[in-house]
Amino acid sequence: MMTVNHGAQKLPGAEPGAEVVSPGLSADIMAAEVSRLMATPVVPEQSVVALRRTDSAFDVLDGLLRSGAPLPLHWRVNGDAKRREPVTALYDSVSEALREVGGAAQSFAALRSACALWRRLDAELRSGSPLPEPWQRRR
Numbered sequence: 001m002m003t004v005n006h007g008a009q010k011l012p013g014a015e016p017g018a019e020v021v022s023p024g025l026s027a028d029i030m031a032a033e034v035s036r037l038m039a040t041p042v043v044p045e046q047s048v049v050a051l052r053r054t055d056s057a058f059d060v061l062d063g064l065l066r067s068g069a070p071l072p073l074h075w076r077v078n079g080d081a082k083r084r085e086p087v088t089a090l091y092d093s094v095s096e097a098l099r100e101v102g103g104a105a106q107s108f109a110a111l112r113s114a115c116a117l118w119r120r121l122d123a124e125l126r127s128g129s130p131l132p133e134p135w136q137r138r139r
Contacts, residue, residue, distance in 0.1 A: 091132030
């Protein structure tokens with residue numbers, strides 16, 4: 001099913017010809033999608049595609065949060081500036097791991113690393129850490 005809407009974004013992982021385009025993608029939905037993709041086991045032969053799909057989902061989440069979209073409901077973030085640097089380092093590491101380029105073995109290792117880092121980042125945000133610097137809300 002394809003819905004035409006200028007400015008809408010494609011849901012990562014949609015099968016070709018069955019794209020889902022929604023103007024209503026929320027950070028809540030995309031954080032859940034990133035978590036789902038990260039938790040989906042893949043064999044090394046599928047890792048290049050899985051890594052690209054997960055990177056696309058993270059890119060949509062990143063864009064939403066950078067533009068000030070409401071935060072995922074399960075993230076209990078606060079503004080404790082002393083804890084921002086480690087959370088920003090986790091964010092940077094997730095982003096870098098997802099952008100790895102290479103064959104199946106490299107992609108498989110990058111995806112495993114990104115999964116572990118995402119779990120840590122998500123756990124930090126759920127427990128009340130501040131947002132990473134790129135997602136900080138400007139006042």
